[in-house]
Amino acid sequence: MKKILSDLLKSFRKISIKTKLVLLLTTQILIPLVLVGFLSYKNSEGIIKENSTDYSRDILHMIRLRLDDYLDNLIQISQDLLYEEKIYEVLKSSGNIQDPLRIYEIQNSVNSHLKMMVISRPEIRSICIYSNDGRMFYQDDNTREAGSRSDLPYEKMFAQARKENGKPSLYVVADENKRAKDVYMIRQINDRDDFDELGLLIMHVRKELFDEVYQGLTGNLENIMILSPDMELVASRNIVNPNIMESMLNEGISGYMGEKIDEKAGMFISYITQEMTGWKIVSYVRLDVLYKDARTLRNNIIMLCIAAVIVLSAVTLVIAVNIVKPINKLVNGMKKVQEGEGNVQIEVDREDELGFLQKTFNEMSGEIHHLVNWVYREQLTRKEAELKALQSQINPHFLFNTLEAINWMAQLNNVPEISETVSDLSDLMEASIGRDDRLITLEEEFQYADKYISLQKRRFGDKIELIKNVQPDVLGIEIPRLLIQPLIENAVYHGIERNRGRGTITLNAYRDKKGCLCVEVIDNGAGMEPEELEELNARLTLDNNAYFRGLGGNRRKSIGIENVNRRIKLFYGEQYGLKMESMVGEFTKVTIRIPCEVNMDNREGFYVQGSDSR
Template sequence: MIKWFNNLNIQIKLVITYSGLILLPLLILGVISYYISAGTIETQAIQFSNKIVSQINRNLDYNIKEMERISLTPFSDPDVQMVLRKSAYHNDLEKLRDRQIMDKTLFNLITLRPDIMGIYIFPQHSSSNQEVYYRTNGYSMRDDYDLTKELWYPLVLWADGKKVLLSTHYETQPIHSPRKVFSLARQIKDVDHYQNLGFILIDANLKIIQEICENSNFGQNGKIMIVDQHGNIVYHTDETKIGAKLEPKFQQFLSNQNINRMLKIAGEKMLVSSAVSAYTHWTVIGMIPLAELNRSTILIRNITIFIGLICLLLGVIVSIFIAKGISNPIRKLQRLMSQAEQGNFNLQMKLDHQDEIGQLTHSFNIMITKIKELINTVYDAQLVKKEAELAALQSQINPHFLYNTLEVIRGIAMTNKITSIVDISKSLAKLFRYSIHKEMEYVTLAEEIAHVKNYLTIQKYRYGDKIEVIYQIDEQILKQKSIKLILQPLVENAIYHGLETKIGKGRIEISGYQEAQDILIKIRDDGLGMSREQLDSLSQAMNSDQKWINDSKQTNLGIGVMNVNSRIKLHYGNNYSLKIESEPNKGTTVIIRIPALV
């Protein structure tokens, strides 16, 4: 690890060091604050959960106490007491009058609360449903209903006038499809003699409990369960569990005290809180997923991480700024040294420091200055030598072309006496003007092509239709610059050494295009070609820096090729030159490679 750190550059070392010094305190502070906030939020969640289940219990108590007050009406209403004391009727009119009294009383009671589904009064002396008084939300009881067969009947008898809460069940024997309700029942006692006069049963819609639970805001994914003292589920957020028995793991919550536990329910860890009502003896159990409780904790953690990352980012930026102030001069000095290694000595580093880096910079500048002076001395000597060689090369353009041209002009003038001599003279004038114009060291490829065409115009009168010339030049390269007189000598060479002695017609193809940063021009003829020995000898002469003149004479392959090749090397360097491909009786291709210069 230490070795790896030591191998890093200075800037990275400084950035890592500063970042570590910033990140470590932030990490410690973030972890401590996270655990403190997590504990606080958990305590607050337990308090909140206890408050909610207690509030649900209070709301349930209030609603059930209202039902109890309704159930006490037969005790305080003398008309109801009078009707229930009767064991028989003298006539139907009396019976009808009593039913009207009971119907009116039940109507007034059922309208007190919209959630009451039905109120039933069973007289002690009744023997059939015809003698049962009831008021419901638009339905009638079955004729075969038997009160004594209800499971709650003995409980009401045993309570002896006290209220009995009945857990969730279906409505009391309606003709239509029954709905889920919970009920309150009790015996009706004679207020004078405390004798049993009958029973009252009140069915309340279970939705009133559902509304109380839903309005409690017990978390987005929280669940509420209400259980009676016998372990029957009165209400559950999951409706499929209503009316079922309480699972064994929840039995501990039926004690007469509030309990908070962490339980795993359906694979999810939850905080379970309970509150027992002293009035109903029902237990409200609330369940909140731990993930929901930790939402605030996770938010605090994410905010802490975000702030930490921002601080770390700012620290890294500051450390990079400081590190660059130290490392940049060293890296700049390193880059300049690399350029000097590549042969660039036209550089000096600005001296901005007076420390050790400044001393290194000063020494480097002195070293570069001395090296440059030495190079300039050698360069000046070599430049004089190269200029002399270049002048010699440019003066060696083959003069026999001039003589041949003049011979053509003379022959045409003497034998044909035609105006074509004007074309030859004009082309010849352009050739001379282009060749001897010393100020035009660099020309465009378009001018080089025009020079070739002037030359071929003259040759056309000598060879007639024997030579066909095809141009395939990419127009995009016509504006590229090159040294002059690199094409015409090669075309001339193709004619005299390839096509002149060939039997039949011959062809010259001149093509040009750009390849990456270079310009490639190919001059191909289908003439006699060269043998392998001739090609190797010529290639060896072209690659030589000292013997090209002698070799060109010995090979007798034309000064033009050697002239052009040497001039290209002198102007553009050894990476640019001619390449020759040839096969006997198939022709020769000369490939010119020069840099793209506009």
């Protein structure tokens, strides 16, 4: 079983997403629809059967009541005959009267009474009184249906009447097909004193009488029949189906009332029993007629399911295509990227989650393209730098020895200005070339700034001045080498040099409220235009990825404010860096904000190699 489920799961995984969506959505809608349809059909079938059962019972009950009335009327007729004195006297005399004239008068009187009874009672075709001594009194309505007195099965009638012991009963004469030809009410005539048998009363009942009991009552029940206890067909509304008669003869029906479904005959049968006669009043209807509405509902549900499957399949297919199409675009785009095609972009035509994936893919593809080009350009630049370094490599010791020789010559020739200048230049070159340690204290960095100002004073004289306001507790904080000197250089070239008056550079260092080191380089130079200041600050706030992506193919040969800002962000993090403030003709202030302590794991030192403009 597990293997079968595993194979099915593997097969399902191989199916395309579109097919999965079609199957899933169709199944989710079709299964509830089929279940609702099936339950509706079965419920309708049950309701129809229940309603038919109740309706059949009501109709059969009404027919039985009518039949009871007819039978009560026949019983009343027989009762009147039994209590007729002339008839009783004739039967009582039983041959004691010898006078022929008296016999004739009595017979004539009885026959006249019987004749009158037959004529006045349309439900009676003939009346026969048969005495035990063989005398017979007989009158009919002079119709062919009345039959002949010689056709009566007296012996069988006597036997049945004796079983009832004076109670009326019905006797049915049927043909070989169990269909009633004549119906008689028979009753034993007993002596009023000692209840001895005197004779037999036979009334030939008009058989059409029994067809009238269901007239106007059957409604939709077209098939009605009345059966004797021996399953003889007494009356029927329509031509009786041979299958139903065969079912009745073979299986019979028992009980006072009930219902059953005869699958073989294809009938739904209901019946009720007339108590006096034991006759069964039966109604039956074909199952295809009974369940016509239910089957119509079933066919409609099937057609609805088929139509729903078609419509839902079409809708599901459209939805699946709508979902799968952008996924295929993503897949094709990924294949192109995998094959090495650069900057692959797909059309974004959605605003949902798939649209977000498309936008993200385009951004990712562009980012990959940029990173690949950036790495490629970086490798080329690194190769060129290595070549230039090899071409222009000079032994630092040789350079320092040469500067030291110049220094000694200046001292020997008593030229202290040259000696001081060479000494300051030597110190700055040593800082630029660098030592093994990547971090220096803030105090050392300020010494380099002093050396640089000292060199600039050889050029500008008293026109330039450096003022330092430094908290003593920050001098020991370590920072990357040459982080402040380029800012002072920038202030000299773009501030003081353009100012005709005395130039002052103020250097402030302190801890802010958050415990970070803040270094301010302020000059009283020409200042910056607001537009230029806003543009520069915008570039300073860019993260490294956006900054380097914006560089494009521009080659930068010197350093400056932006380079120092990048070094800070790369070394300390994106939240640190430079901020500039300026006012035209007044001042320019550059503020460095960095943490006082730094984790050296995975840190890189970045060194400034020249100057740059604001």
